[in-house]
Amino acid sequence: MSAAIDIVAVTKTYDGRTRAVDAVDMAIREGEFFSLLGPSGCGKTTTLRMIAGFETPTEGTIAVGGADVTHVPAHKRDMGMVFQNYALFPHRSVGENVGFGLRMRGMDRAMIARKVTDALAQVELVGYEDRRPGQLSGGQQQRVALARAIVIEPRVLLCDEPLGALDKKLRQSMQFELKQLQRKLGLTMVFVTHDQEEALAMSDRIAVMNAGKVEQIGTPSEIYDRPGTRFVADFIGDTNLFRGEVIRTGGTCVLRVDSDLSIELAEEPGTIGPLSVALRPEKIVLTAPGAHAGQGLDGIVESANFQGGSVLYRIEAAGRRLLAQQPNNGSHELFQAGAAVALRWTPSDIVILKD
Amino acid sequence: MKATRASVSPIAWLIAPSALLFALFFFLPMGLMALISVLSGNPVVQSNVTFTGKYYARILSDSYYFEVIWTTIRIGLFTTLAALLVGYPLAHWMARIRGRTAYALLMMSVLTPMLTGIVVRTFAWMALLSDKGAINQTLTGLGLIAKPLSLMYNEFSIVLGLTHIYIPYMVLTLVGVIGRIDERLEHAAQNLGASPLRAFFEVTLPLSLPGILAGSLLVFALAISAYVTPILMGGFQIMTLPMLIYQQISSSFNVGFAAALGMVLLAISLALIIAYNRILGMISGQRDLQ
Numbered sequence: 001m002s003a004a005i006d007i008v009a010v011t012k013t014y015d016g017r018t019r020a021v022d023a024v025d026m027a028i029r030e031g032e033f034f035s036l037l038g039p040s041g042c043g044k045t046t047t048l049r050m051i052a053g054f055e056t057p058t059e060g061t062i063a064v065g066g067a068d069v070t071h072v073p074a075h076k077r078d079m080g081m082v083f084q085n086y087a088l089f090p091h092r093s094v095g096e097n098v099g100f101g102l103r104m105r106g107m108d109r110a111m112i113a114r115k116v117t118d119a120l121a122q123v124e125l126v127g128y129e130d131r132r133p134g135q136l137s138g139g140q141q142q143r144v145a146l147a148r149a150i151v152i153e154p155r156v157l158l159c160d161e162p163l164g165a166l167d168k169k170l171r172q173s174m175q176f177e178l179k180q181l182q183r184k185l186g187l188t189m190v191f192v193t194h195d196q197e198e199a200l201a202m203s204d205r206i207a208v209m210n211a212g213k214v215e216q217i218g219t220p221s222e223i224y225d226r227p228g229t230r231f232v233a234d235f236i237g238d239t240n241l242f243r244g245e246v247i248r249t250g251g252t253c254v255l256r257v258d259s260d261l262s263i264e265l266a267e268e269p270g271t272i273g274p275l276s277v278a279l280r281p282e283k284i285v286l287t288a289p290g291a292h293a294g295q296g297l298d299g300i301v302e303s304a305n306f307q308g309g310s311v312l313y314r315i316e317a318a319g320r321r322l323l324a325q326q327p328n329n330g331s332h333e334l335f336q337a338g339a340a341v342a343l344r345w346t347p348s349d350i351v352i353l354k355d
Numbered sequence: 356m357k358a359t360r361a362s363v364s365p366i367a368w369l370i371a372p373s374a375l376l377f378a379l380f381f382f383l384p385m386g387l388m389a390l391i392s393v394l395s396g397n398p399v400v401q402s403n404v405t406f407t408g409k410y411y412a413r414i415l416s417d418s419y420y421f422e423v424i425w426t427t428i429r430i431g432l433f434t435t436l437a438a439l440l441v442g443y444p445l446a447h448w449m450a451r452i453r454g455r456t457a458y459a460l461l462m463m464s465v466l467t468p469m470l471t472g473i474v475v476r477t478f479a480w481m482a483l484l485s486d487k488g489a490i491n492q493t494l495t496g497l498g499l500i501a502k503p504l505s506l507m508y509n510e511f512s513i514v515l516g517l518t519h520i521y522i523p524y525m526v527l528t529l530v531g532v533i534g535r536i537d538e539r540l541e542h543a544a545q546n547l548g549a550s551p552l553r554a555f556f557e558v559t560l561p562l563s564l565p566g567i568l569a570g571s572l573l574v575f576a577l578a579i580s581a582y583v584t585p586i587l588m589g590g591f592q593i594m595t596l597p598m599l600i601y602q603q604i605s606s607s608f609n610v611g612f613a614a615a616l617g618m619v620l621l622a623i624s625l626a627l628i629i630a631y632n633r634i635l636g637m638i639s640g641q642r643d644l645q
Contacts, residue, residue, distance in 0.1 A: 054542055074545040075554075087543040091561050100557075101547035152547065 002188045003065030003155040004030045005051060010060030012046050020046045022212035023060070028190060033182055035191045035199040038209035039235070044192045045160060047209070051190060052158050053077045065155060075104075080149030082162040086141045088133035094120070094144050095129030101152035119151035120144075122181065139170045146178070150185065157182070159191045163198065175202055196236050200224060208232045225280075230353045233278035238312070240279045240322050241353075246272060255350075260318040261297070266347035276353040281325040283349040286313065286335065289342045296344040297322075301335045317343060385621075392614035410615035420599075420616075427596040428623060430513055431579035437518040438525040438574045439567065445522075446529035446566075447559070451538070465526050468519050477516065477587040484512055508590035516588035517578045524577065525570040532566025533559070568635050572628055579624065596620045 005028040012021040021043040028034045036044035049055040051062060053074030061070045069077055080101075088097050098119055099112045107115075120126055123143035133141055142162065149157055162178075163171045179202050182189050193199050199206050200220040208215045208223060208231070216228040227233035234241060244257035246269055253265040255277055269275055289298055299317025311334060313324045324343060326332040335341055391397075395407040414420045449461050468476070483489050484506035491503040506512060536559055544554035582597040589595075596616060603613035 052542075052546060054545075073550075074542070075548050075550050077546075078548075079546065081543065081546045083539050083543055085537075085539070087537060087539040089540060089543070089558055100544065100549075104544075104548035104553070148543075148547070 002031050002186050004028060005156060005188065005190065006061075006063040006066075007047070007051070008061050008063070010047070010050060010057045010062060012043075012050060012055060013058050019212045021050070021057075024209075024212075024214050026207055026214065026217065028188060029204075030188055031186045033179065033189045033191065033202060033204045035193060035203040035206045036209060037193055037196060037199040037206050037235075038215075040194060041211075042209040043212040044194075044209050048158055048160055048190060048192045051156070052079060052081055078152070078154055079156045079158055080152060080154035081158040082142075082145045082149050082160070084161045084164060086133075086145040086162075088141055088144055088148070090133055092132075093129060094125070094131050094133065094136070097133065097144055098148045098151055100148065105152070115151055116147075119147040122150065123147045123177075138166055139174065142166065142174060146181070150181070150187070155188065157187045157189045159189065161192055161194070164193075164195075171198070178202065200236070208235065210235070226351055227278060228354055230276045230278075230355055233276075233351065233353055238281050238323050238325070240281065240284075241276060242279070243274065243276045246275050258319070261320075263350060264347045265350055265352065267352065269352050276355060278351045278353055279345060279349060281312065281323040282310075282327075283345050284322070284324040285344045286315075286324055286326055286332070286341045287344065288333065289340045296342055298340065298342055301337050301339045301341055303337050304335060313341075315341065315343065388614045388617050391611055392618050394611060397610060410612045413612065414615060414619060423594050423596055423599050424619065424623065426510070426593060427579050427620070428627070430510060430517065430585070430593075430595060431575045433510075433514045434517040434521060434578040435571050435575045437514060438522050439571060441518065442522050442525035442570065443529060443563075443567070446526045447533055449526070449530050450533035450536075465523050469523050473520075473583055473587070476519070477584070480512065480516055480519075480588065481507060484515075507588070508592045510589070510593055512588040513585045513593060513595075516584045517581055520584065521574045521577050524573045528570035528573060529563065529566045532569075533563050536562045564635055568632065571631065575627065576624055579620065 005026070007024055007026040007028075010021060010024045011019055013019045024043070024047060026034075026047075036047055038044050046055060050057050051064075053069070053072060053076075057070060061068055063069060064077070064079075089100065092100070095113075095116050098116045102112045102115055116129065117126070120128060123146055125140060125143050125147065128136070128140070128144075133144065136144065142165075145162070159178075163174050166174060175198060181187075191199070191202065200223070203220055205217060205219055206223050207217045210231045216223060216232045218226070218228075223232060224236055227236060227239075230241065233239050242255065242257050242261070242263060244255045244261075244263070246265075247254050247256050253268055255263045255265055255275060257263065263277065265277070297317045299315040299322065302314040302316050302321065305312040305314070306328075308328070310325050310327050313326070313335065315322045315324055322343065326334075328334070392410055393406050393408065394404050395409070396404045398404045445461070445465065449458060449465075452458050452461065471479075481488065485491070486503040486505070486507070488507070490506060491500075494500045495503065540558050540562070541551075541554045544558045545551060549557055579595075580597055581595075582601065585593060585595050586598060596619070600613045600616050600620075603609045603616065
C-alpha cells in the first residue's frame with residue numbers, strides 16, 4: 001500500500017534561466033518519514049508540488065512505487081496531502097471535507113460515513129462531522145486536514161509545513177501525534193518544513209536543501225553531528241565555523257586558521273588547501289583555566305545565556321567569538337560574564353565540511 | 356488631555372453627504388413616485404385630487420402591459436445569463452493570471468465597451484448585424500443561407516447590445532470574488548481525486564456564488580431599466596417598460612400611469628432579487644448567503 005518515491009535528476013525552471021529546483025536526486029523509502037528542510041525559496045515546496053503533480057518537472061523523472069508518474073495529473077496520483085493553512089473547503093462540513101476523496105472515488109454513502117467516522121476517531125474529532133471548518137480552532141482544522149488526507153489510504157502522505165500556523169505547545173503535541181500516526185499506518189511521508197527542530201525530531205531521514213540543490217541527505221543525527229557542507233552546519237543548530245589551511249606536522253593533520261589558532265583534525269581531509277570545519281557548542285567543555293590537556297583554548301566569557309536545561313556561553317577566545325553550551329545538570333561549573341575559562345574538545349568532534 | 360464626550364466617531368459624519376444624497380435623490384423620489392401612482396391627478400396644478408387605484412387596474416386589465424413587462428424581464432434574464440456565461444470564464448482567467456501585463460491588457464479589453472459611446476457602439480453593431488451587414492453578406496456570399504438572417508431590430512440584438520455593455524460589471528464583480536478563493540482549495544480537491552473540471556464545480560463555483568449573485572443582480576437591474584440601447588438596437592420594434600414609461604410621460608402626459616408602471620418595475624426587480632437569492636442559497640447550502 002505504502003510506496004517508495006524515486007526522484008531522479010529533477011530540475012524545475014519557470015523562466016528557463018533560474019532553477020527553482022536544480023538536478024535533485026532523492027530515493028525516499030517505503031514507510032519512511034522523509035523531511036525536506038531548508039530556508040524559504042530553497043525549492044522544497046516546489047519539489048513537493050512536483051511529487052503531488054501540481055507542477056511538472058522541466059527535466060528528470062519522478063517514480064512512485066516503481067511506476068513513472070512524471071506526467072500523471074495530480075488527481076490520478078493517489079496521494080494524500082496536508083496543505084499549509086490546511087485548505088479545508090469552507091463551504092462544506094467537516095464530514096463532507098473528510099469524505100470528499102472517498103466520494104471522488106465513487107464509494108457509496110454508507111461506506112463513506114463509516115470511513116469518515118473512523119478517520120475522525122484517528123484524529124480524536126468524533127462528533128465534529130456537522131461543523132464547518134470555520135467553527136474549529138487551528139489545531140482542530142489541522143486534524144481535519146490530516147483525516148481528509150489519510151482516509152483515502154494514500155500510498156504517500158505529503159505535508160507542506162502543516163504545523164507552521166500552530167502555537168509552540170500545540171505544535172509539539174501534533175508532532176508526536178503525526179509521527180505516531182505515520183508509524184501506525186506505515187505511511188511513506190514527505191514533510192516540508194523550514195523548522196529544523198521539527199525536522200530533527202520527527203524524521204527518519206532529512207534532505208537539507210539550499211538554492212534548489214540538495215546539500216545533504218541523512219538521518220537527523222548524521223545531519224546534526226556530521227554535516228556535510230558549510231551550509232548544513234550553519235543552518236542546523238548553532239555551530240562554530242572555522243576556515244583555514246590544512247598543514248601536516250608529523251603524523252597529525254592540523255587546520256591552521258590564523259597565527260592564534262590551529263585545530264587538530266582527527267581524520268585526513270583528503271584535500272589540500274583551504275578548508276572549513278565545524279564544532280558544535282555542546283561538544284566544547286568549559287573548565288576553570290589551568291591544566292588543560294589536548295585540544296583547547298583559553299577565553300573570557302562574554303555573556304552567559306541561561307536557557308533552563310542548559311547554558312549557552314559566548315566566549316571571546318583567540319580573537320574570535322565562540323559558542324559553548326553546557327548542560328545545567330549540576331556536574332558542570334556555571335560561569336558568569338567576565339570569567340576566565342578554558343575550552344576543551346576532542347579532535348573527533350571537529351567536522352570537516354565541503355563548501 | 357481633554358475628555359471626549361461624543362461616543363460617535365467623527366469619521367461617522369463622513370456618511371452624511373451620502374445619507375443626504377440618498378434621502379434627497381433616492382427615497383424622496385421613490386416616495387413621490389409611489390404617491391403619484393395612487394393619486395388621480397397632479398396635486399400641484401389640480402385642486403380636487405383623490406386617491407385612486409385606476410392606474411394599477413389599467414395595467415392589470417390590459418394584456419398588452421403584461422406583454423411589455425414580460426418582454427422586459429425576458430430581456431433582463433437573457434442578458435444576465437449571457438453576461439454570466441461569457442463573463443465567468445473571463446473573470447476566472449483574470450483572477451488566476453500571473454503576469455501583470457497580461458492582467459492589465461485583459462482589464463483594458465474588458466473595459467473597452469464602457470469607453471465607447473453608445474451611438475458609435477450601436478452603429479458598429481448595425482454594420483455587423485443588419486440585413487446588408489458583414490455577417491449576412493459573408494454567409495450569403497458563402498452560400499450558407501439563401502436570405503439574410505434577421506439579426507437586428509429584435510430581442511436578440513437588444514440582448515446582444517446590453518450584454519456587450521454590461522459584461523464589465525459582471526466581470527469586475529466576479530474577478531474580486533474569484534481572486535479571493537485560495538487556489539490551494541482547487542489543488543486539495545485535485546489531490547483528493549477530483550479532475551480539474553470536477554474540482555472547479557465542487558469548490559470554485561460554489562465559493563464564487565456570492566460574486567455570481569452580486570454580478571447577476573447588477574446586470575439584471577441595469578438591463579431591465581435600460582432605455583437607449585433597447586431603442587437603438589430594437590429599432591422601436593420591441594417595447595420595454597422604460598420605453599413605455601417614457602412614452603406615457605412625454606407623449607401621453609400621463610404621469611400617474613407612468614408612476615404606476617415604475618412601481619411595477621421596482622416590485623418585479625425586488626421580487627426577482629429575493630427569489631434569486633433564496634434559490635442560490637438553497638443550491639449552495641450556504642445559509643449565511645441570504
